[in-house]
Amino acid sequence: MFDLAPVSLWLEDYSALRLLFERWRDLGVTDLRRHLTEDRTRIEECSAVLRVIKVNQRTLSLFDARDLAHLVDNLSLVFRDDMLGSHLEELVRLWDGNTDFFSNTVNYTLAGRRLDIQLSGSILPGYEANWSRVLIAIEDVTDREVARAKLAVSEAYARGLFEHSPVSLWAEDFRGVKRLLDEARRQGIQDFPVFTDVHPVFVQQCLSEVHVLDVNRQTLDLFAAPDKATLLRRLGDVFRANMLNHFREQLIDLWNGKLFQQREVVNYTLDGGELHLLMQFSVLPGHESDWGLVQVALTDITARKRAEAYLEFLGKxxxxxxxxxxxxxxxxxxxxxxxxxxxxxxxxxxxxxxxxxxxxxxxxxxxxxxxxxxxxxxxxxxxxxxxxxxxxxxxxxxxxxxxxxxxxxxxxxxxxxxxxxxxxxxxxxxxxxxxxxxxxxxxxxxxxxxxxxxxxxxxxxxxxxxxxxxxxxx
Missing domain, CATH: 3.30.70.270 (Reverse transcriptase/Diguanylate cyclase domain)
Structure with missing residues (x-):
C-alpha cells in the first residue's frame, strides 16, 4: 500500500530533531519561533538532522529521482528557497507538543522544476516518545495553484478595468425586478406601458428591488460621494425627480426582452448638482435567465447638454x-x-x-x-x-x-x-x-x-x- 499509493509518501526519522529541541530547551529557549527567526540557519540545522528512511515509487517519479539514494543525496535541491517559511511553522507546531502538521509549500524536483505541494505529516502511533517514525504525505497541487494564480491575475485585471474605468460603472442585481415582471405576466398583463402608466406604484416597487452590488472610483467622483457606503446610503438623493420616468422606459424595454439598452437620463450629485448622463444598461452574459448581474455604465454628457441648450437658446x-x-x-x-x-x-x-x-x-x-x-x-x-x-x-x-x-x-x-x-x-x-x-x-x-x-x-x-x-x- 505504501509503495503503490497515488500520492508521495515519506517515512522519516525525527528523533534527532527531538534531541535538538531538548538541547535548546536546556539552554533556556522558550519561544522557538523567535529563536528560529533570529537566525535562519537554525531552520536549516533542523532540516539537516531529519533522516529519510523510505519513500514510495510516486515520490521518485514526482521528484525525478532514480532511487532513494539519488533523492537523499540531493535533498538540498528539493527543500530550498520558499520552503523555509512553511518549514518553520511545522517545527513550531511540533515544539508546542502537536503530533501532526500541515502546510502548503513549495518543493523542487531534481531537474529544477518547481512543485506547489500540499504537505501533511504525522508522528506514527507508538513513536510519540522519540519521533523516530514520521509519515509525510505530499500531494502535487501545481496545476491547481497555477490555475488559481491565473484566476487571481484575471480577477485583478477585471477589477482594474472596473475600478479605473473613465466612466461611472455600477454592478447591480435585477433579480427582484425580474420576479415582479414575471408575476405581472402570470397575472395576465399584456399592455405593460398602459399598466405602468395606470399603476406608477409598480414602477416604484420595481426600483426598490434594484440592489447595487458595487460601484467604481469614477462613480464616487462623478456623484461627489466620499465613499461607497455614503453613496449607497443616499441613493434617494441620486435617483429622484424625473428618474422614475426614465426607469419606467427601462422596464418597458426589459418587458420586451431588450437586455441591452441605451438612453439619456438625469441624476443628481450628493451636493445637489444636476447630471445629464448617457446610460448603457446590459444584463451580463450568463445571467440572462435571472438578471442577477447587470452592468450600468454612465457617461457624463452634462457639458454637451449645456452646450446644446445654449445653442438652442441662441437660436431663439x-x-x-x-x-x-x-x-x-x-x-x-x-x-x-x-x-x-x-x-x-x-x-x-x-x-x-x-x-x-x-x-x-x-x-x-x-x-x-x-x-x-x-x-x-x-x-x-x-x-x-x-x-x-x-x-x-x-x-x-x-x-x-x-x-x-x-x-x-x-x-x-x-x-x-x-x-x-x-x-x-x-x-x-x-x-x-x-x-x-x-x-x-x-x-x-x-x-x-x-x-x-x-x-x-x-x-x-x-x-x-x-x-x-x-x-x-x-
Missing part, C-alpha cells in the same frame, strides 16, 4: 437682452395665425435715447440701456406672453388671448417696472415709446402689427416733441 434669443429674437418672433406670429387665436394684443416698444447714449457715452452705455430694457420686459410678461427684440432698439410683446384691458395693464406694468429700474440707475434714464393694439374680428396679424407700430410712432413723436420743448426752454 437675443444674447444681449436675453429676450426672444426676431426669428422666434416671426415663427410665433405664424403659429398664432395658423391656430386662428383670437383675440391677440401686440405691443411695440422703441427704446428712447439709444443713439444719443452711444454717441455721447459709448456703445457700452447703449448696451447697458438695452440690457436694462430686456430686464424690464422679462419681468413684465407672464407665461402666456412673449417679449422679443425685433430690431436694434425696437421690441415687441405678443399676447395671445389678451384683449384691450390686458394691453393697457401691460403698459401700466412696464411703466412701473421702468420707474423702479431708474431708481437704481439715476445716471442714465430708461425710457420707452410704446404702442399697443388688439386684433379685431377677421383682422390679419399683419394689419394688427401695423396698427401697433403706428401707435408706437405716435408715442415716439410725442416724446421727441416734449424733448425738443424742454431743450428750447433751457
Amino acid at each position: 434669443h437675443d444674447v444681449l437682452t436675453k429676450l426672444y429674437n426676431r426669428s422666434f418672433y416671426n415663427d410665433e406670429i405664424n403659429r398664432i395665425e395658423r391656430k386662428n387665436i383670437y383675440p391677440v394684443t401686440v405691443m411695440i416698444a422703441d427704446l428712447n435715447g439709444l443713439k444719443a447714449a452711444n454717441d455721447s457715452l459709448g456703445h457700452a452705455a447703449g448696451d447697458s440701456l438695452l440690457s436694462r430694457m430686456g430686464e424690464v420686459l422679462q419681468k413684465a410678461v407672464d407665461r402666456q406672453s412673449y417679449a422679443a427684440r425685433i430690431g436694434g432698439d425696437e421690441f415687441a410683446i405678443l399676447m395671445p388671448g389678451a384683449d384691450e384691458r390686458d394691453g393697457a395693464a401691460m403698459i401700466d406694468t412696464i411703466d412701473r417696472m421702468i420707474e423702479i429700474n431708474n431708481q437704481f440707475h439715476s445716471e442714465s434714464i430708461l425710457s420707452f415709446s410704446m404702442g399697443v393694439a388688439t386684433s379685431r374680428p377677421g383682422e390679419r396679424l399683419e394689419a394688427l402689427l401695423k396698427r401697433a407700430d403706428e401707435e408706437m410712432y405716435k408715442a415716439k413723436r410725442a416724446f421727441q416733441a416734449l424733448q425738443a420743448s424742454d431743450e428750447a426752454a433751457l
Whole structure:
C-alpha cells in the first residue's frame, strides 16, 4: 500500500530533531519561533538532522529521482528557497507538543522544476516518545495553484478595468425586478406601458428591488460621494425627480426582452448638482435567465447638454437682452395665425435715447440701456406672453388671448417696472415709446402689427416733441 499509493509518501526519522529541541530547551529557549527567526540557519540545522528512511515509487517519479539514494543525496535541491517559511511553522507546531502538521509549500524536483505541494505529516502511533517514525504525505497541487494564480491575475485585471474605468460603472442585481415582471405576466398583463402608466406604484416597487452590488472610483467622483457606503446610503438623493420616468422606459424595454439598452437620463450629485448622463444598461452574459448581474455604465454628457441648450437658446434669443429674437418672433406670429387665436394684443416698444447714449457715452452705455430694457420686459410678461427684440432698439410683446384691458395693464406694468429700474440707475434714464393694439374680428396679424407700430410712432413723436420743448426752454 505504501509503495503503490497515488500520492508521495515519506517515512522519516525525527528523533534527532527531538534531541535538538531538548538541547535548546536546556539552554533556556522558550519561544522557538523567535529563536528560529533570529537566525535562519537554525531552520536549516533542523532540516539537516531529519533522516529519510523510505519513500514510495510516486515520490521518485514526482521528484525525478532514480532511487532513494539519488533523492537523499540531493535533498538540498528539493527543500530550498520558499520552503523555509512553511518549514518553520511545522517545527513550531511540533515544539508546542502537536503530533501532526500541515502546510502548503513549495518543493523542487531534481531537474529544477518547481512543485506547489500540499504537505501533511504525522508522528506514527507508538513513536510519540522519540519521533523516530514520521509519515509525510505530499500531494502535487501545481496545476491547481497555477490555475488559481491565473484566476487571481484575471480577477485583478477585471477589477482594474472596473475600478479605473473613465466612466461611472455600477454592478447591480435585477433579480427582484425580474420576479415582479414575471408575476405581472402570470397575472395576465399584456399592455405593460398602459399598466405602468395606470399603476406608477409598480414602477416604484420595481426600483426598490434594484440592489447595487458595487460601484467604481469614477462613480464616487462623478456623484461627489466620499465613499461607497455614503453613496449607497443616499441613493434617494441620486435617483429622484424625473428618474422614475426614465426607469419606467427601462422596464418597458426589459418587458420586451431588450437586455441591452441605451438612453439619456438625469441624476443628481450628493451636493445637489444636476447630471445629464448617457446610460448603457446590459444584463451580463450568463445571467440572462435571472438578471442577477447587470452592468450600468454612465457617461457624463452634462457639458454637451449645456452646450446644446445654449445653442438652442441662441437660436431663439437675443444674447444681449436675453429676450426672444426676431426669428422666434416671426415663427410665433405664424403659429398664432395658423391656430386662428383670437383675440391677440401686440405691443411695440422703441427704446428712447439709444443713439444719443452711444454717441455721447459709448456703445457700452447703449448696451447697458438695452440690457436694462430686456430686464424690464422679462419681468413684465407672464407665461402666456412673449417679449422679443425685433430690431436694434425696437421690441415687441405678443399676447395671445389678451384683449384691450390686458394691453393697457401691460403698459401700466412696464411703466412701473421702468420707474423702479431708474431708481437704481439715476445716471442714465430708461425710457420707452410704446404702442399697443388688439386684433379685431377677421383682422390679419399683419394689419394688427401695423396698427401697433403706428401707435408706437405716435408715442415716439410725442416724446421727441416734449424733448425738443424742454431743450428750447433751457
